[in-house]
Amino acid sequence: MPDKMFWSDEEIRALGAEWEADEHAARVRDYGEADAATYQARMAEAYRFRAEAIGPSPPDPPPVGDEELDRIITELERGWREQAKSDSVLEKASARLAARPKEPDDGRER
Numbered sequence: 001m002p003d004k005m006f007w008s009d010e011e012i013r014a015l016g017a018e019w020e021a022d023e024h025a026a027r028v029r030d031y032g033e034a035d036a037a038t039y040q041a042r043m044a045e046a047y048r049f050r051a052e053a054i055g056p057s058p059p060d061p062p063p064v065g066d067e068e069l070d071r072i073i074t075e076l077e078r079g080w081r082e083q084a085k086s087d088s089v090l091e092k093a094s095a096r097l098a099a100r101p102k103e104p105d106d107g108r109e110r
Contacts, residue, residue: 007015027036064072 024036024039027039
């Protein structure tokens with residue numbers, strides 16, 4: 001298939017069917033026809049067992065209101081503005097760097 005940005009629904013379905021056929025042929029080649037014939041049922045059972053072991057999914061969190069969102073954003077912005085402590089691990093590690101990275105516009109003419 002040629003390289004292109006968008007695929008039609010039929011092309012996507014055909015590609016998926018081709019992919020499944022290739023996987024089935026590889027299973028037949030590697031493990032035999034009997035194994036390949038029962039693969040889908042075995043995978044469905046494995047996914048069912050995994051879902052039972054994990055349990056039900058947790059409930060969705062309650063929606064965040066505008067006031068709560070503003071409070072969260074304010075806390076994040078304040079944290080970004082605060083300087084690292086002079087004895088912080090981050091500052092010690094950056095002091096050991098051989099060279100500091102350049103800013104995106106350093107040394108470039110537009």
